Amino acid sequence: MTNETAMNSTTAPRSAQTLPAGTPAAARTALKLLHKLQHGHLTVQLPDGTLQHFGHGNGPSAAITLKNWNVCSAALKSGDIGFAESYIAGDWTTPHLTDLLKLFIANRQQVEGVIYGTWAGRLLYRIKHLLNRNTRANSQKNIHAHYDLGNAFYELWLDDTMNYSSAWFEGDAGGDMRKAQHAKVRRALRMAGVQAGDRVLEIGCGWGALAEMATVEFGARLTGVTLSTEQLAFAQKRMAQQGVAERADLRLQDYRDIQDGPYDAICSIEMVEAVGREYWPTYFQSVNRLLKPGGKACIQSIVIDDSLFDRYISSTDFIQQYIFPGGCLPCPREFRREAETAGLRVVDEFAFGQDYAETLKRWRERFLAQRTQILQLGFDQRFMHIWEFYLAYCEAAFAMSNIDLVQYTLVKD
Incomplete structure (x- = not known):
């Protein structure tokens, strides 16, 4: 029953x-x-x-x-x-x-x-979280834990653009997901000032959705880095199928090791949350170092409310333990501070957290609808429960405005 x-x-x-x-x-x-x-x-x-x-x-x-x-x-x-x-x-x-x-x-x-x-009850989890901090060695392991579950798994419940980040429905919550994902990517590229012929860097290129639009629609040359072997293989095949492989240099590389700047523009979609608080200065310094003077960067980030940040960083939560080891959400205050300390000026902030609640709702519905197929891939009921809780947990947090989603546009003066 x-x-x-x-x-x-x-x-x-x-x-x-x-x-x-x-x-x-x-x-x-x-x-x-x-x-x-x-x-x-x-x-x-x-x-x-x-x-x-x-x-x-x-x-x-x-x-x-x-x-x-x-x-x-x-x-x-x-x-x-x-x-x-x-x-x-x-x-x-x-x-x-x-x-x-x-x-x-x-x-x-x-x-x-x-x-x-209780403090004592969460101590072991806190220690485990600290041990997962994103050193170069741990970064590969932490990314592998989440993104290398297999492309077949993600293809079952993401939309066909393979965007694992929020869509932007432009005020129409019932709108088409594919159109809304394209709208999100297009806005990021426009805010970064991308034009035909520009050299664009994407930090965290995922399965290649932004790389495809940057090269095909905007006519740019894009360098994208990821630490996921599964994502890299998918994205490279995608670029080849679109006939733009020669304009898309996709690499298995840590963003800290990129040396071939400066770039005309930089985009990074929901990647800063994964680097960990200890490495925020390094992340923003890398953006500054790799961006040409006067260039713009569009960084899309999940943020936690300023009032909740201190309690959040003093503990650890379900997401950090089970989904994104080593991760940490910035709050708007800390994001601006880290960017400005690195020499980057915030010139635009666009929040659309309720769009993420809708995106997560659709992902969760598709995920549950594909239960049989996911189990056939070799995952078990425990895995299903973890992921169902994760998707619902995030959907609720966005819906109740505990967390938000912001596209920040930064300029290097």
Whole structure:
């Protein structure tokens, strides 16, 4: 029986606000925290089948079914990481994962203990995150962990432009994904001032979507670097199929090792988040070093709210542990500071985080629709749960404006 059926059948669980005998202390503590919910409504089905109701009517509405009590101790100890790990283990289910995560984000201040966990509980995760910092050796390993899962995997649920970054729907949230991805790339190239014949550098070229548009539509010569062997092979084949291989120099190279500047323009789409806070100065100094005087760079970055940044960098989260080892989101304040310290002036900021919520929603729907095909590639249910949680986690964060997406245009004076 599915969770939705269980919650709505003629033998629906009985409601009760008193906890059953034998409820563990951690569960009592966690459920007591839920009484603090100020926004939205949460229905919790306990392991014995009874229902508990929390919150009010205004805001997100969600439901969760506990298969056992494990999630309570896991979340209290390790915050969002423990909450995610218990989902991955099958300790709880929900009919709408994104709505549940939105509810917790909306009540972040009220349930802070569940979101962040205890200092001791997260210490091991923090050490693991620090060991994943993006030295040259670790960068290759960290990129391989995420991007070299196989092109066949990503082709199943990304759109056919193979953009693994947000689309820009230009005000039409129901618009065509392919058109919206092209709009995002085209805007980045225009903001960087790319013209026919220009030498353009792309830091983090992915599967070649920007390289294709820069060479085919803009008539530029592009150098692109990646640390993913899978992406490189796909992008090189793509350029050859478009007949622009001679204008696209795609390399397996660390951005820190590029020596053939200066370039007329630089683009970097959602790559700065992967370099790690320790290497932000190196990243922006590299952009400055490789850009000609007066040249422009367009850097698209996910950013975390300024008010959340200090707490964020003092800990670690599910994304850093399971999805992007070594990564760190800048906040707008830190992005500007790092750019200006490196001699780059921010001349334009274009935010479109709600477009990312829509992009992630579509990715998640396609991902779940391709479950059978993904499993046939050799991935297991644990992998499916990790990725479903990742996509929903990010969608909720963008939808609730915990994080945003900005195209920054920088100029080297």
